[in-house]
Amino acid sequence: MTTPVNVTVTGAAGQIGYALLFRIASGQLLGEDVPVKLRLLEIPQAVKAAEGTAMELDDCAFPLLKGIDIFDNPEAGFDGANIGLLVGARPRTKGMERSDLLAANGGIFGPQGRAINDKAADDIRVLVVGNPANTNAYIAAASAPDVPADRFTAMMRLDHNRAISQLATKLDADVTDIKKMTVWGNHSADQHPDVSYTTVAGKPALDLVDEAWLADYFVPTVAKRGAAIIEARGASSAASAANAAIDHIYDWVNGTPEGDWVTPGIASDGSYGVPEGLVFGFPATAEGGEWKIVQGLDLSETTKAGIQRNIDALVEERDEIKAMGIL
Numbered sequence: 001m002t003t004p005v006n007v008t009v010t011g012a013a014g015q016i017g018y019a020l021l022f023r024i025a026s027g028q029l030l031g032e033d034v035p036v037k038l039r040l041l042e043i044p045q046a047v048k049a050a051e052g053t054a055m056e057l058d059d060c061a062f063p064l065l066k067g068i069d070i071f072d073n074p075e076a077g078f079d080g081a082n083i084g085l086l087v088g089a090r091p092r093t094k095g096m097e098r099s100d101l102l103a104a105n106g107g108i109f110g111p112q113g114r115a116i117n118d119k120a121a122d123d124i125r126v127l128v129v130g131n132p133a134n135t136n137a138y139i140a141a142a143s144a145p146d147v148p149a150d151r152f153t154a155m156m157r158l159d160h161n162r163a164i165s166q167l168a169t170k171l172d173a174d175v176t177d178i179k180k181m182t183v184w185g186n187h188s189a190d191q192h193p194d195v196s197y198t199t200v201a202g203k204p205a206l207d208l209v210d211e212a213w214l215a216d217y218f219v220p221t222v223a224k225r226g227a228a229i230i231e232a233r234g235a236s237s238a239a240s241a242a243n244a245a246i247d248h249i250y251d252w253v254n255g256t257p258e259g260d261w262v263t264p265g266i267a268s269d270g271s272y273g274v275p276e277g278l279v280f281g282f283p284a285t286a287e288g289g290e291w292k293i294v295q296g297l298d299l300s301e302t303t304k305a306g307i308q309r310n311i312d313a314l315v316e317e318r319d320e321i322k323a324m325g326i327l
């Protein structure tokens, strides 16, 4: 039998964790013929709740689930990990300054990056979901000097899927007809959803929607969808976030479909003027377990401005964590 893949999930007792773990264990993360072992990492106060979730996972009798271990320290949690889903983070609470948020998350993602550096398997692939996801991924990557930086990614896929859904609804199209969507930048309200190269059943999206709809409805609706979900549900996106994490890792490992691309947050190689190392939403394909940024796109002035806005925001966060001595 194939050796099980070790999947470490942090924040396993949280609401995204609850929506994510059952799908991983059922084979949706890696494929329906790939056995998995789950390694749940939580803070000590939440270990009991994680044990409860593990009991429910046991009760599903998933054929592909070959073990569940629960940890409250990163070295043990990431020992032998092939995939790391970093979901647990310090949320912004009322009155919290951005510098406090960055410092608190630096205190989580720095040690987790070091543990990944020292303990994870050589083929480790990391997706950071916990916010601020792009900068948390940057911190984790910078704390793991022995792991190639391109193994640390941040989740932009929920934004990407939201953009596809909004466009499909507008045009009364099937989501599967929509190809080559892009959400540039940061998983924040600064993000720049972009349909410049998107096709809908083979036709350019730009021929089907007008600029006013894009600027006044599409971009703000996608960028502020997280807040709209909180307003409606009284809690932040959970199942859709878990779904996007599954999509991101599945495509990374198994490859993206021919003729399409998706949006991961990946370490910039300098493409499109994004400073090297910043973890940024790019149009990308995956092949052989590696993301490749789609090259050579001509960018409109609107897209260039959107990219620059995101560069500015992420550079500011990066410089702030450096000034605080987190890295």
Ligand code: NAX
Pocket (backbone or CB within 6 Å): 010, 011, 012, 013, 014, 015, 016, 017, 041, 042, 043, 046, 087, 088, 089, 090, 091, 108, 128, 129, 130, 131, 132, 133, 155, 156, 157, 158, 159, 187, 226, 236, 237, 238, 241
């Ligand atoms: P919850 O508060 O339900 O769960 C978070 C869990 O993380 C808790 O069980 C907590 O004990 C655990 N945790 C905290 N610090 C930890 C540490 N150092 N090690 C291990 N576990 C730790 O939040 P949930 O709704 O699950 O959201 C998790 C994160 O995802 C948040 O940061 C949230 O902002 C972020 N999101 C990111 C999205 C994205 O697209 N990138 C979208 C959804 C979501 O908002």
